[in-house]
Amino acid sequence: MVTLQKVHGSENSFFLLDETQLTQPLTKTQLATLTQRLTNRHTGLLGGADGVLAITDAPGTAGKMTVVNTDGSFAKLCGNGLRTVARYLSEKTGQTSFRVHTDFADLAVAKQPALAVGVPAYSAEISPVSFAPQALPFANLGTDRIVDTVLPAIHPHLKFTAVAVPNPHLVAFVSKEELAGPDLEQIGKRLNGKNPYFPEGVNVTFAEILGQDTLFARTYERGVGFTNACGTGMSATTLAFILTHPNQAALDRVNTVYNPGGMVKTIVHRDDGRYWIELIGNATVTATITLPEAALVDVNLQQAVIKSTGEQAAYERFVAALPHRALADTLTEGV
Ligand SMILES: N[C@H](CCC[C@H](N)C(=O)O)C(=O)O
Numbered sequence: 001m002v003t004l005q006k007v008h009g010s011e012n013s014f015f016l017l018d019e020t021q022l023t024q025p026l027t028k029t030q031l032a033t034l035t036q037r038l039t040n041r042h043t044g045l046l047g048g049a050d051g052v053l054a055i056t057d058a059p060g061t062a063g064k065m066t067v068v069n070t071d072g073s074f075a076k077l078c079g080n081g082l083r084t085v086a087r088y089l090s091e092k093t094g095q096t097s098f099r100v101h102t103d104f105a106d107l108a109v110a111k112q113p114a115l116a117v118g119v120p121a122y123s124a125e126i127s128p129v130s131f132a133p134q135a136l137p138f139a140n141l142g143t144d145r146i147v148d149t150v151l152p153a154i155h156p157h158l159k160f161t162a163v164a165v166p167n168p169h170l171v172a173f174v175s176k177e178e179l180a181g182p183d184l185e186q187i188g189k190r191l192n193g194k195n196p197y198f199p200e201g202v203n204v205t206f207a208e209i210l211g212q213d214t215l216f217a218r219t220y221e222r223g224v225g226f227t228n229a230c231g232t233g234m235s236a237t238t239l240a241f242i243l244t245h246p247n248q249a250a251l252d253r254v255n256t257v258y259n260p261g262g263m264v265k266t267i268v269h270r271d272d273g274r275y276w277i278e279l280i281g282n283a284t285v286t287a288t289i290t291l292p293e294a295a296l297v298d299v300n301l302q303q304a305v306i307k308s309t310g311e312q313a314a315y316e317r318f319v320a321a322l323p324h325r326a327l328a329d330t331l332t333e334g335v
Pocket of ligand 1 (some may be wrong): 012051052069075077078079107168221222223224230233
């Protein structure tokens with residue numbers, strides 16, 4: 001038998017699969033097929049999700065995280081997901097501060113004080129960071145560095161910042177009206193379809209500046225579409241905030257980033273000239289799903305036995321007490 005977890009960070013939800021339970025790891029094709037079925041709002045379980053987080057052994061770290069989007073594409077990183085993987089591996093190994101392996105870096109994670117009763121929290125290192133066109137990649141935009149830059153091919157007046165953390169992000173600071181308007185979806189769909197600018201797609205975030213060190217972020221995700229939160233998106237947005245609004249944000253200072261699913265804290269660090277972002281937020285497990293290994297491999301979900309953990313009620317109490325819920329509630333996606 002195999003047990004998966006339904007998890008979320010800021011209501012950015014995933015199925016977490018520890019593949020070390022399996023007699024042999026899934027192939028990339030099997031993982032992509034499983035993800036497309038399991039996360040589908042109609043054919044999946046528990047109303048679907050925003051992706052699958054697969055854990056495998058990795059020498060020298062507590063484990064490796066692989067991120068699969070709902071469309072079956074693989075992502076270079078997932079910030080909200082990394083916090084839930086950190087919790088899973090912490091509870092599996094008893095460690096509270098360790099590294100998780102990804103194809104691009106071994107990332108530091110740590111258990112943090114709970115955000116509220118019944119709302120466990122973890123921090124996750126978001127890195128490596130690069131502004132280089134080759135890192136996103138982007139092309140045909142008339143520049144090789146996009147920081148606070150108008151890109152007329154994409155929008156007539158918004159100023160964008162493009163950064164890989166290491167998955168690709170395009171960020172713009174907008175008004176409350178723009179945040180809820182049609183442009184984010186239009187740009188997100190266009191740059192994640194066949195286009196000459198971001199050939200591998202890009203996560204697009206619109207953020208409203210609420211005050212010093214305080215943002216509200218909404219993301220149209222590469223390979224997924226709108227989600228309630230995007231951890232790497234909120235991390236990239238905080239870095240862009242510091243670079244483009246230096247009188248309202250600063251390195252090594254705690255930022256609060258609200259999103260339709262809740263809230264995270266971010267701190268941008270710069271060590272030896274290299275940026276990395278510390279992402280702190282909830283790691284909630286809402287259910288466990290148990291089924292025979294053969295059924296999992298064949299994506300035969302009828303035999304799945306689902307058990308609720310009861311944690312979601314505590315998370316909803318925490319979120320209900322947050323400011324900016326009125327704005328969030330107009331933007332929340334089905335979990
Ligand atoms: N869709 C993203 C991966 C998931 C990132 C997001 N869920 C996060 O929390 O960072 C991509 O393909 O780059």
